[in-house]
Amino acid sequence: MLSFYPGPSKVYPQTLGFIQEAYEQGIVSINHRSARFERLLKETLENLHQKWDIPSEYTIYFISSATEAWEIVAESLIEQKSMHLYNGAFGKKWSHYVAQIIPQAQSKEFALNESLVECAESITPQQKSSIDTLCLVQSETSNGTGQVINRKDLGFSDDCLIAVDATSSMGGIQLPWSEADVWLASCQKCMGIPAGLGVLICSPKALARAEKLQHKGHYNSILLMEQNRKLFQTHYTPNVLGIYLLNRLSQTLPSIQEIQQSTLEKMAIWEDFWQHQSQFQFDFLIDKKELRLPTVLALQGEASEVHRILRLAEQNHVDLGKGYGVWKENTFRIANFPSHTLEDIHSLIQIIQA
Amino acid sequence: MLSFYPGPSKVYPQTLGFIQEAYEQGIVSINHRSARFERLLKETLENLHQKWDIPSEYTIYFISSATEAWEIVAESLIEQKSMHLYNGAFGKKWSHYVAQIIPQAQSKEFALNESLVECAESITPQQKSSIDTLCLVQSETSNGTGQVINRKDLGFSDDCLIAVDATSSMGGIQLPWSEADVWLASCQKCMGIPAGLGVLICSPKALARAEKLQHKGHYNSILLMEQNRKLFQTHYTPNVLGIYLLNRLSQTLPSIQEIQQSTLEKMAIWEDFWQHQSQFQFDFLIDKKELRLPTVLALQGEASEVHRILRLAEQNHVDLGKGYGVWKENTFRIANFPSHTLEDIHSLIQIIQA
Structure with missing residues (x-):
């Protein structure tokens, strides 16, 4: 998992x-x-x-x-x-x-x-x-x-x-x-x-x-x-x-400057991916890029789309974050923490694109 | 240690x-x-x-x-x-x-x-x-x-x-x-x-x-x-x-009844040991047997005796409990927890008797 x-x-x-x-x-x-x-x-x-x-x-x-x-x-x-x-x-x-x-x-x-x-x-x-x-x-x-x-x-x-x-x-x-x-x-x-x-x-x-x-x-x-x-x-x-x-x-671990750089690079991969993929209908919950947390992505879409991606992840033994509170039904979340490697991200992208 | x-x-x-x-x-x-x-x-x-x-x-x-x-x-x-x-x-x-x-x-x-x-x-x-x-x-x-x-x-x-x-x-x-x-x-x-x-x-x-x-x-x-x-x-x-x-x-782990029996048996070994050994001058801080906690022994003696046993333990890579609060100088403590095996106890006894 x-x-x-x-x-x-x-x-x-x-x-x-x-x-x-x-x-x-x-x-x-x-x-x-x-x-x-x-x-x-x-x-x-x-x-x-x-x-x-x-x-x-x-x-x-x-x-x-x-x-x-x-x-x-x-x-x-x-x-x-x-x-x-x-x-x-x-x-x-x-x-x-x-x-x-x-x-x-x-x-x-x-x-x-x-x-x-x-x-x-x-x-x-x-x-x-x-x-x-x-x-x-x-x-x-x-x-x-x-x-x-x-x-x-x-x-x-x-x-x-x-x-x-x-x-x-x-x-x-x-x-x-x-x-x-x-x-x-x-x-x-x-x-x-x-x-x-x-x-x-x-x-x-x-x-x-x-x-x-x-x-x-x-x-x-x-x-x-x-x-x-x-x-x-x-x-x-x-x-x-x-x-x-x-x-x-x-x-x-490397210095926080290096960790931050890697966090931002991984976030850029995710932003690029969600902008260009066509498998799901999701937008970032936070429109303004400068107000997005680079360590936790919240993506918004129809409840059916949220259920579909959560189910897909589960079938592939990947744990995504469900929506929280008022955003429970129409969002899901992806952690982009320093422990998450490029390989992890590409695994998840492959699952989504399959 | x-x-x-x-x-x-x-x-x-x-x-x-x-x-x-x-x-x-x-x-x-x-x-x-x-x-x-x-x-x-x-x-x-x-x-x-x-x-x-x-x-x-x-x-x-x-x-x-x-x-x-x-x-x-x-x-x-x-x-x-x-x-x-x-x-x-x-x-x-x-x-x-x-x-x-x-x-x-x-x-x-x-x-x-x-x-x-x-x-x-x-x-x-x-x-x-x-x-x-x-x-x-x-x-x-x-x-x-x-x-x-x-x-x-x-x-x-x-x-x-x-x-x-x-x-x-x-x-x-x-x-x-x-x-x-x-x-x-x-x-x-x-x-x-x-x-x-x-x-x-x-x-x-x-x-x-x-x-x-x-x-x-x-x-x-x-x-x-x-x-x-x-x-x-x-x-x-x-x-x-x-x-x-x-x-x-x-x-x-075994049931608490079995664990208790083992705790009491180990405590009996310690009570017997401290009564009969002649290397150190220590008495139980608590005189009355029925008021002694079987899981933590507190032994009382001259400050010099306390220092001597703590030093001996340290030299042998064993950690004993120092005295606490008002009993800091004239007591030391030995945990008798379920994780402490008979072998552990015999090791410590051997160190003390050596």
């Missing part, structure tokens, strides 16, 4: 060898308060900083999932009032969870072919000035939207924290780290390892906010996470094997 | 083969909303019910860690006032986390050689009647205490929920499920798989409490977890590989 599902998805095949190493070396048994774990964590954080080009003053934390990260933002960082801008199911879900914790949380849904900047233009300066945390989605897995994150163009105050969900893009494209204060993601997408680990990245401004608020009411308070990170430990027993896999991948 | 650390600890060696299977069969890539995952989860829950003798009306949930479970109890189940009875560092930590969420949370520390029943006797009936959730520790990993959990003998009201931390015992001994409403544990102890998964088990009375309170403010609200479990799904992308390992182990 070859999985193009947009996460969990195909994992890097070499991760099995890394797991064997972890068994041989006893990594699967190490205590997360030991010097050996501390060395592993320190090295993994350093590798990720380097390979993903994360500014040295930004801090990285391992958590359980991006869903958990949504809640951590609400519990540790939002002061009074957050604003969520979204156009898809996962942005909406984040806003829903936060609203239960932050009574004044606001949200604004925008259209599929609108950019974040266009959405932000419709918010008055008065409204903007009252928002202390802006929650954005860079990669909306439900509909294949990819947004440019640009702090200045959004027009919120300098004190406003910007938190970005990059669940389906982190590790697959270059992210403009300095344009936001919090970046969150899960490992079963572009990181290409088995599910069960999340990554949270914070700017010094985000940590300063956490310090100011002093919210320590939860075991995964950013303050407690940072206290542990300084010792190269974690705030609870983490998924050590997942951390080891990220460590080994970060040693062996 | 052979690990006797009381978690993370030695994992079952056969889990590597199961991971290879999970790769070959594409389990590492499956979507957690797919029919294939639903079958895997359904089967795993059924196997655990059967192998661990869990009453059919109790429900099982997979979460990230026992630490997370502590918080879930506070967020979903405690009505007004909880009481924590503890004699060690982890019970104290649980009480600390809960106190930040539940303003009226109470706690009572008891002596090392006291039982839960003796501790409960010192609480007045008036006090008891005001408590809606009693939080107990069956297996206190920091000092090797194991408690009998017996609902009636504690003398709290019938409406009072009893939540039990069995982090270092679940999967290693028979637990009296009906004597409590919530059982929580982590997988890196007696379950013998790599860290990164927790288990939460609830009685119908616990679910009724969750229904009554209707606390849905967190993504891991028990109500949302139960809603997903009914569909054989999970409330967020879980550690699928960990679930698969529990599935395969539950198919191949």
Whole structure:
């Protein structure tokens, strides 16, 4: 079974060898308060900083999932009032969870072919000035939207924290780290390892906010996470094997610039294919090329066409992503993650064209 | 490196083969909303019910860690006032986390050689009647205490929920499920798989409490977890590989009765050894045999003796557990988990006696 599902998805095949190493070396048994774990964590954080080009003053934390990260933002960082801008199911879900914790949380849904900047233009300066945390989605897995994150163009105050969900893009494209204060993601997408680990990245401004608020009411308070990170430990027993896999991948994979280039080249193959093939009636759900996420393709067509392609894939032991939420019936999705090779793509194209 | 650390600890060696299977069969890539995952989860829950003798009306949930479970109890189940009875560092930590969420949370520390029943006797009936959730520790990993959990003998009201931390015992001994409403544990102890998964088990009375309170403010609200479990799904992308390992182990390991018998036999070997050996000056930290946890031994002696045995183990590539918290300097700990074979124990004994 070859999985193009947009996460969990195909994992890097070499991760099995890394797991064997972890068994041989006893990594699967190490205590997360030991010097050996501390060395592993320190090295993994350093590798990720380097390979993903994360500014040295930004801090990285391992958590359980991006869903958990949504809640951590609400519990540790939002002061009074957050604003969520979204156009898809996962942005909406984040806003829903936060609203239960932050009574004044606001949200604004925008259209599929609108950019974040266009959405932000419709918010008055008065409204903007009252928002202390802006929650954005860079990669909306439900509909294949990819947004440019640009702090200045959004027009919120300098004190406003910007938190970005990059669940389906982190590790697959270059992210403009300095344009936001919090970046969150899960490992079963572009990181290409088995599910069960999340990554949270914070700017010094985000940590300063956490310090100011002093919210320590939860075991995964950013303050407690940072206290542990300084010792190269974690705030609870983490998924050590997942951390080891990220460590080994970060040693062996190319730089994020090269990975991004490959992601864009593969996306170009897909765009060309869907434009020229005649077997199915599908268009990209997102018309504007610049608003398409290069790591998750969402294609729209008649429900019968969607069923036909999903059935065809299934018959050929390929897993495609079904449509999600309101796009359930009339779209399907294809993950274009770094673990997906040109050969994988050509296999799927051959199946479709057969 | 052979690990006797009381978690993370030695994992079952056969889990590597199961991971290879999970790769070959594409389990590492499956979507957690797919029919294939639903079958895997359904089967795993059924196997655990059967192998661990869990009453059919109790429900099982997979979460990230026992630490997370502590918080879930506070967020979903405690009505007004909880009481924590503890004699060690982890019970104290649980009480600390809960106190930040539940303003009226109470706690009572008891002596090392006291039982839960003796501790409960010192609480007045008036006090008891005001408590809606009693939080107990069956297996206190920091000092090797194991408690009998017996609902009636504690003398709290019938409406009072009893939540039990069995982090270092679940999967290693028979637990009296009906004597409590919530059982929580982590997988890196007696379950013998790599860290990164927790288990939460609830009685119908616990679910009724969750229904009554209707606390849905967190993504891991028990109500949302139960809603997903009914569909054989999970409330967020879980550690699928960990679930698969529990599935395969539950198919191949003996019943919990047999595992418990083996645990007790191995504990008897250790008790006999520490009583008769003359190389080191150690006594069990817990004098009373009936209050010793059979899955984690805590041995007490001079700090110099503790350093000597830890150094000896290290020289022989064996990982022992250091002392924890207030027992840091004058104790060390040995895990006696189901993954530890008689051969492992004899290796360690030989090292100590050499």
